[in-house]
Amino acid sequence: MSKLVISTALESIWETIEALEDGYWEASAMADKDLLFSLIQMLYREYNELLKVSVQDHHFPYEVIGVPQQQFISLLGRISQQLPQLCQRPTTQDRLQSLCSLLLRSIQ
Numbered sequence: 001m002s003k004l005v006i007s008t009a010l011e012s013i014w015e016t017i018e019a020l021e022d023g024y025w026e027a028s029a030m031a032d033k034d035l036l037f038s039l040i041q042m043l044y045r046e047y048n049e050l051l052k053v054s055v056q057d058h059h060f061p062y063e064v065i066g067v068p069q070q071q072f073i074s075l076l077g078r079i080s081q082q083l084p085q086l087c088q089r090p091t092t093q094d095r096l097q098s099l100c101s102l103l104l105r106s107i108q
Helices: 005-025 030-051 071-087 090-107
Strands: none
Touching: 005 030, 005 071, 005 090, 030 071, 071 090
Protein backbone atom coordinates (compact mmCIF):
# COMPACT_ATOMS: atom_id res chain seq x y z
CA MET A 1 0.00 0.00 0.00
CA SER A 2 1.47 3.32 -1.03
CA LYS A 3 0.16 6.10 1.16
CA LEU A 4 -0.18 9.54 -0.32
CA VAL A 5 0.53 12.59 1.78
CA ILE A 6 -2.18 15.25 1.92
CA SER A 7 -0.43 17.61 -0.51
CA THR A 8 -0.07 14.86 -3.13
CA ALA A 9 -3.64 13.71 -2.52
CA LEU A 10 -4.90 17.23 -3.22
CA GLU A 11 -3.08 17.26 -6.56
CA SER A 12 -4.26 13.76 -7.47
CA ILE A 13 -7.87 14.49 -6.56
CA TRP A 14 -7.85 17.69 -8.62
CA GLU A 15 -6.35 15.87 -11.63
CA THR A 16 -8.99 13.16 -11.25
CA ILE A 17 -11.77 15.76 -11.17
CA GLU A 18 -10.45 17.30 -14.38
CA ALA A 19 -10.22 13.89 -16.08
CA LEU A 20 -13.72 12.95 -14.90
CA GLU A 21 -15.08 16.19 -16.35
CA ASP A 22 -13.57 15.19 -19.72
CA GLY A 23 -15.15 11.76 -19.33
CA TYR A 24 -18.49 13.33 -18.47
CA TRP A 25 -18.56 15.20 -21.78
CA GLU A 26 -17.53 12.07 -23.67
CA ALA A 27 -20.19 9.85 -22.09
CA SER A 28 -23.19 9.33 -24.32
CA ALA A 29 -25.71 7.68 -21.99
CA MET A 30 -27.41 9.61 -19.23
CA ALA A 31 -26.75 6.80 -16.71
CA ASP A 32 -23.03 7.03 -17.49
CA LYS A 33 -23.09 10.80 -17.04
CA ASP A 34 -24.89 10.34 -13.70
CA LEU A 35 -22.24 7.89 -12.50
CA LEU A 36 -19.39 10.19 -13.46
CA PHE A 37 -21.15 13.21 -11.97
CA SER A 38 -21.60 11.34 -8.67
CA LEU A 39 -17.87 10.77 -8.39
CA ILE A 40 -17.09 14.34 -9.45
CA GLN A 41 -19.34 15.65 -6.66
CA MET A 42 -17.81 13.25 -4.13
CA LEU A 43 -14.29 14.30 -5.09
CA TYR A 44 -15.21 17.99 -4.86
CA ARG A 45 -16.45 17.41 -1.30
CA GLU A 46 -13.25 15.57 -0.41
CA TYR A 47 -11.09 18.23 -2.06
CA ASN A 48 -12.88 21.03 -0.18
CA GLU A 49 -12.40 19.22 3.14
CA LEU A 50 -8.69 18.73 2.44
CA LEU A 51 -8.29 22.42 1.64
CA LYS A 52 -9.28 23.12 5.25
CA VAL A 53 -6.24 21.20 6.53
CA SER A 54 -3.41 23.49 7.60
CA VAL A 55 -0.48 23.72 5.18
CA GLN A 56 1.81 22.69 8.06
CA ASP A 57 -0.05 19.34 8.14
CA HIS A 58 0.21 18.55 4.42
CA HIS A 59 3.07 16.10 5.06
CA PHE A 60 0.78 13.72 6.99
CA PRO A 61 -0.59 10.57 5.32
CA TYR A 62 -3.83 11.08 3.42
CA GLU A 63 -7.05 9.61 4.77
CA VAL A 64 -10.53 10.09 3.33
CA ILE A 65 -12.24 12.71 5.51
CA GLY A 66 -15.02 14.37 3.52
CA VAL A 67 -17.05 11.38 2.34
CA PRO A 68 -17.77 7.82 3.56
CA GLN A 69 -14.66 5.79 2.71
CA GLN A 70 -16.51 2.63 1.61
CA GLN A 71 -18.76 4.63 -0.69
CA PHE A 72 -15.69 6.37 -2.12
CA ILE A 73 -13.88 3.06 -2.73
CA SER A 74 -16.98 1.47 -4.24
CA LEU A 75 -17.63 4.29 -6.69
CA LEU A 76 -13.97 4.60 -7.71
CA GLY A 77 -13.80 0.84 -8.33
CA ARG A 78 -17.05 0.80 -10.28
CA ILE A 79 -15.96 3.62 -12.56
CA SER A 80 -12.52 2.08 -12.99
CA GLN A 81 -14.11 -1.16 -14.23
CA GLN A 82 -16.53 0.59 -16.60
CA LEU A 83 -14.12 3.07 -18.20
CA PRO A 84 -14.26 1.62 -21.73
CA GLN A 85 -18.03 2.01 -21.68
CA LEU A 86 -18.00 5.43 -20.01
CA CYS A 87 -15.33 7.29 -21.97
CA GLN A 88 -14.95 7.34 -25.74
CA ARG A 89 -11.36 8.54 -26.02
CA PRO A 90 -8.53 6.13 -25.13
CA THR A 91 -6.47 8.99 -23.68
CA THR A 92 -9.25 9.82 -21.21
CA GLN A 93 -9.66 6.14 -20.34
CA ASP A 94 -5.93 5.73 -19.70
CA ARG A 95 -5.69 8.93 -17.66
CA LEU A 96 -8.71 8.03 -15.53
CA GLN A 97 -7.54 4.44 -15.05
CA SER A 98 -4.19 5.66 -13.80
CA LEU A 99 -5.67 8.27 -11.45
CA CYS A 100 -8.42 6.00 -10.08
CA SER A 101 -5.88 3.24 -9.45
CA LEU A 102 -3.59 5.67 -7.62
CA LEU A 103 -6.41 6.86 -5.36
CA LEU A 104 -7.67 3.32 -4.72
CA ARG A 105 -4.20 2.05 -3.79
CA SER A 106 -3.64 4.95 -1.44
CA ILE A 107 -6.87 4.52 0.56
CA GLN A 108 -7.21 0.76 0.78
